[in-house]
Amino acid sequence: MAERVLMKGNEAIAEAAIRAGCRHYFGYPITPQTEIAAYMAKKMPKIGGVFLQAESEIASINMVYGAAAAGMRVMTSSSSPGISLKAEGLSYIAGSDVPALVVNVQRGGPGLGGIQPSQSDYFQATKGGGHGDYRMIVLAPASVQEMASLTIKGFNLADKYLMTSMILADGTIGQMMEPITFEDAEIETYEKPWALTGTNCERPHNIVNSLYLKPDELEVKNMERYERYKLVEQNEPMWEEYMMEDAELCVVAFGIASRVAKNAVVAARNEGIKVGLIRPITLWPFPKDALLAAADKVKGFISVELNMGQMIEDVRLYTQCKKPVGLCSRCGGMIPSPEEVLESIRKAQKGEF
Amino acid sequence: MKTTQILIAGFGGQGILFAGKFLAYKGLMEELQVSWLPSYGPEMRGGTANCNVILSDTPVGSPIITAPDVLIAMNLPSLQKYVDTVVPGGQIYVDSSLIDAKVERTDVQVFYIPATQMAKDNGIATLANMIIAGHLLQNHPELSFTGTDAVVSKLVPPKKAALVELNMKALQLGKDYTA
Numbered sequence: 001m002a003e004r005v006l007m008k009g010n011e012a013i014a015e016a017a018i019r020a021g022c023r024h025y026f027g028y029p030i031t032p033q034t035e036i037a038a039y040m041a042k043k044m045p046k047i048g049g050v051f052l053q054a055e056s057e058i059a060s061i062n063m064v065y066g067a068a069a070a071g072m073r074v075m076t077s078s079s080s081p082g083i084s085l086k087a088e089g090l091s092y093i094a095g096s097d098v099p100a101l102v103v104n105v106q107r108g109g110p111g112l113g114g115i116q117p118s119q120s121d122y123f124q125a126t127k128g129g130g131h132g133d134y135r136m137i138v139l140a141p142a143s144v145q146e147m148a149s150l151t152i153k154g155f156n157l158a159d160k161y162l163m164t165s166m167i168l169a170d171g172t173i174g175q176m177m178e179p180i181t182f183e184d185a186e187i188e189t190y191e192k193p194w195a196l197t198g199t200n201c202e203r204p205h206n207i208v209n210s211l212y213l214k215p216d217e218l219e220v221k222n223m224e225r226y227e228r229y230k231l232v233e234q235n236e237p238m239w240e241e242y243m244m245e246d247a248e249l250c251v252v253a254f255g256i257a258s259r260v261a262k263n264a265v266v267a268a269r270n271e272g273i274k275v276g277l278i279r280p281i282t283l284w285p286f287p288k289d290a291l292l293a294a295a296d297k298v299k300g301f302i303s304v305e306l307n308m309g310q311m312i313e314d315v316r317l318y319t320q321c322k323k324p325v326g327l328c329s330r331c332g333g334m335i336p337s338p339e340e341v342l343e344s345i346r347k348a349q350k351g352e353f
Numbered sequence: 354m355k356t357t358q359i360l361i362a363g364f365g366g367q368g369i370l371f372a373g374k375f376l377a378y379k380g381l382m383e384e385l386q387v388s389w390l391p392s393y394g395p396e397m398r399g400g401t402a403n404c405n406v407i408l409s410d411t412p413v414g415s416p417i418i419t420a421p422d423v424l425i426a427m428n429l430p431s432l433q434k435y436v437d438t439v440v441p442g443g444q445i446y447v448d449s450s451l452i453d454a455k456v457e458r459t460d461v462q463v464f465y466i467p468a469t470q471m472a473k474d475n476g477i478a479t480l481a482n483m484i485i486a487g488h489l490l491q492n493h494p495e496l497s498f499t500g501t502d503a504v505v506s507k508l509v510p511p512k513k514a515a516l517v518e519l520n521m522k523a524l525q526l527g528k529d530y531t532a
Contacts, residue, residue: 004381006374006377006378006381006387006389031393032393115393171393172390172416172417175390175391175393176388176389176390176391176416177374177377177388177389177390178387178388178389178413178416179381179386179387256415256416259413259414259415259416260414260415260417262414262415263414263415266414335417337417337419338414338415338419339419
């Protein structure tokens with residue numbers, strides 16, 4: 001068995017990225033994700049990779065765009081306000097159908113907000129952020145081990161579907177240390193015949209571009225892209241179910257909120273309340289089948305989030321409003337305690353959502 | 354199922370996070386499930402710092418501690434802030450060189466250790482944190498004192514190898530301390 005080592009979540013992302021074959025990192029420092037850049041700065045020069053601290057977030061995402069167009073496994077990382085700055089680049093990358101990995105270790109917002117953990121970029125990550133019709137694969141790690149495994153998965157999926165994978169983490173998972181092993185890293189490699197690698201005068205040149213002035217051409221491009229998105233929705237939803245077999249109530253939570261919620265579920269079970277947890281691991285594609293199936297079994301849902309209630313809209317949408325959905329949340333960098341979640345479970349048990 | 358939640362709190366610069374790392378690594382070595390969560394941001398630069406360490410024989414749920422089994426208080430504001438959060442039957446370690454106050458609760462075990470003074474007297478002025486950690490190991494058979502040198506060696510960067518011995522000295526002082 002591979003050795004268990006203690007690592008910060010942010011460092012686990014960086015190490016996993018390197019193991020996944022990423023040799024190009026472009027970033028700009030911001031709390032609470034700076035350890036990713038620091039790790040890359042230390043490691044990349046030693047393994048023939050590129051670490052570059054750009055002059056801004058906007059520059060760094062466009063460097064990602066360039067390296068991705070050249071067929072490289074490439075990433076950037078930032079935290080909430082920095083991701084807003086990168087939004088233009090995210091849209092261009094989507095419009096050009098090139099793969100990239102973007103990490104958002106979220107902090108409280110809006111605006112400059114604060115530096116404490118948050119999940120208030122759920123809308124931004126799952127519903128757009130940049131302009132235009134596009135999607136990103138959004139992966140939500142709930143442990144340091146998942147920071148690593150989902151980073152590798154993110155690179156694989158990005159290459160497979162020619163789109164951006166976003167790791168949507170938060171300050172807690174980024175800063176905390178847990179034991180981690182790297183033994184089960186499955187690295188997939190994909191041919192990239194579209195990449196700008198130089199023609200050697202042997203083939204017609206490739207073009208990577210997001211500008212289509214003829215509306216009929218642009219429409220076709222978008223429709224083709226959505227065919228790929230359809231495949232992602234069919235093939236790639238990931239979630240974890242915890243104590244759902246006989247559950248009469250279902251807590252829905254991702255990332256750090258799911259860890260807190262798990263404690264509350266255990267405590268509620270000890271009080272005899274039949275409650276379970278569904279933890280979406282992919283926020284897009286959302287695990288809608290799991291939620292819809294649960295809606296036929298349970299009498300209601302509680303969405304636990306570190307924001308004013310964002311994922312709750314998807315929970316309602318994908319359970320087709322069959323059952324009531326309550327919200328238990330804190331925001332601005334605050335985290336609900338297991339007791340707060342337990343209290344909302346107790347209320348739900350009495351029919352109060 | 355046994356879970357120990359340890360909250361270490363004090364000023365930035367007192368080695369709060371390092372002591373936490375030490376305990377987390379010790380737990381890892383004992384094949385426990387562990388999590389280590391620091392406070393981060395401006396408080397690290399001289400304000401109050403704290404660190405949540407959870408050691409468990411089952412997977413750790415929330416890494417955030419709201420009711421610690423063990424509190425290590427390295428300054429008065431930290432003791433005042435967290436004293437009432439400790440679970441009944443829990444332990445509180447107080448650096449009594451820096452904290453004059455006594456714990457008024459009677460449902461917890463309190464260890465007063467003049468760690469900062471002991472560190473000064475022994476020429477290891479910055480290692481009060483590890484003196485308290487050494488004393489804590491004494492009271493926690495699930496962690497034990499054996500193998501601590503390997504843990505310390507892992508935590509101290511190779512360039513500062515001389516610090517291994519000093520950290521071991523601090524742990525030993527804490528282990529041997531009797532009120």
